[in-house]
Amino acid sequence: MKLFDVYPRWQIEPVRAQGCKIYDKDGTEYLDFYGGHAVISIGHSHPKYVEAITNQLNKIGFYSNSVRNSLQDEYAEKLGQLSGYSDYSLFMVNSGAEANENALKLASFHNGRKKILAFRHAFHGRTFAAVKVTDIPAYLAPINEGLPVNFIPFNDIEAVRKVLQQNDVSSVIIEGIQGIGGIRTPEPIFLQELHKVCAETGTVLIVDEIQSGYGRSGKFFAHQYADIRPDIITIAKGMGNGFPVSGVLISPAFKAVSGQLGTTFGGNHLACAAANAVIDVIREENLVENAAKVGAYLIEELKKIARIKEVRGHGLMIGLEFEEPIKPMRDKLLSEEKVFTGVTGAHVFRLLPPLCVSKEEVDEFLKRFKKVIV
Numbered sequence: 001m002k003l004f005d006v007y008p009r010w011q012i013e014p015v016r017a018q019g020c021k022i023y024d025k026d027g028t029e030y031l032d033f034y035g036g037h038a039v040i041s042i043g044h045s046h047p048k049y050v051e052a053i054t055n056q057l058n059k060i061g062f063y064s065n066s067v068r069n070s071l072q073d074e075y076a077e078k079l080g081q082l083s084g085y086s087d088y089s090l091f092m093v094n095s096g097a098e099a100n101e102n103a104l105k106l107a108s109f110h111n112g113r114k115k116i117l118a119f120r121h122a123f124h125g126r127t128f129a130a131v132k133v134t135d136i137p138a139y140l141a142p143i144n145e146g147l148p149v150n151f152i153p154f155n156d157i158e159a160v161r162k163v164l165q166q167n168d169v170s171s172v173i174i175e176g177i178q179g180i181g182g183i184r185t186p187e188p189i190f191l192q193e194l195h196k197v198c199a200e201t202g203t204v205l206i207v208d209e210i211q212s213g214y215g216r217s218g219k220f221f222a223h224q225y226a227d228i229r230p231d232i233i234t235i236a237k238g239m240g241n242g243f244p245v246s247g248v249l250i251s252p253a254f255k256a257v258s259g260q261l262g263t264t265f266g267g268n269h270l271a272c273a274a275a276n277a278v279i280d281v282i283r284e285e286n287l288v289e290n291a292a293k294v295g296a297y298l299i300e301e302l303k304k305i306a307r308i309k310e311v312r313g314h315g316l317m318i319g320l321e322f323e324e325p326i327k328p329m330r331d332k333l334l335s336e337e338k339v340f341t342g343v344t345g346a347h348v349f350r351l352l353p354p355l356c357v358s359k360e361e362v363d364e365f366l367k368r369f370k371k372v373i374v
């Protein structure tokens, strides 16, 4: 059997990784400023993480959600404390798209409405509803027709008001910082007004923090720069540091109805062991503060580079827009300078290093980056 060939891939195979470094089978070392697509939060192969998953596997790796699993309660308690959402409830699933799928469904169960409002350049995943609120028509199959979604410009509050004024929209879904759309940050005043209009019209506000959350922005959630409390928040990526686990954080205004949501794998023992270890390390090693501090330094240094047209983002979620296509620079950065970076579109680098990245590693990155952009 062959693999279904849907991914353009680099011809590099990492076989080992540690902290912010990745190694191929020949022992070549790479600096990871991509984080496997914003997934690596506490760093590759963190000893506490490895130990927690190994220990758990030696006890029990999986049982279904038909029995009690106190690891889930332990995780919910820790997440509530660190994120500032102790009064919210948690529903655990396995991937980002699945978290958004459940968030959109929950909103619709809650207010009985069908319409959804999303934003231009949004990305929310590939499952049925998640792909429909993603602004990339090429990802839609004919079966995705039928779910009414309005796409409006980012940061345009008047356009939001116009759509919501009929009081018939179920939910608005917005990324804490748009990732695949090019690292676009919503203005705090826009998020505050959006929150207000949603409350006035009975519309559920869902903030997708799958890429921008879990400390990456320098706050636990990027929307906390605007000081709002959404009705639903979705999380994934950094939550498991590579273990597939995701979650939906749900405001106390929502009633849990038995059977309405469900999952086989979500919140299993191994996933909880991973998530508990990650959140412990984030707290113990002050990684949110590190993302804020090291990220601010990196952004400041990048802003001094005249070749870069625009530097965008917060913390360790950074977009670098160039006038010209970046592919030759990115290829050279990887093949000659041994640095992994992310990309969005043809002109924007996306930097998403692990939250534990040090100032020294940032300086090393800058040195190598400057060599390829001259």
Ligand SMILES: Cc1ncc(COP(=O)(O)O)c(C=O)c1O
Pocket: 095, 096, 097, 098, 100, 123, 124, 125, 126, 175, 179, 180, 208, 209, 210, 211, 212, 236, 237
């Ligand atoms: C903001 C955002 N939402 C949702 C997703 C989908 O996550 P997954 O690929 O785990 O389904 C992604 C993935 O890149 C994302 O960046």
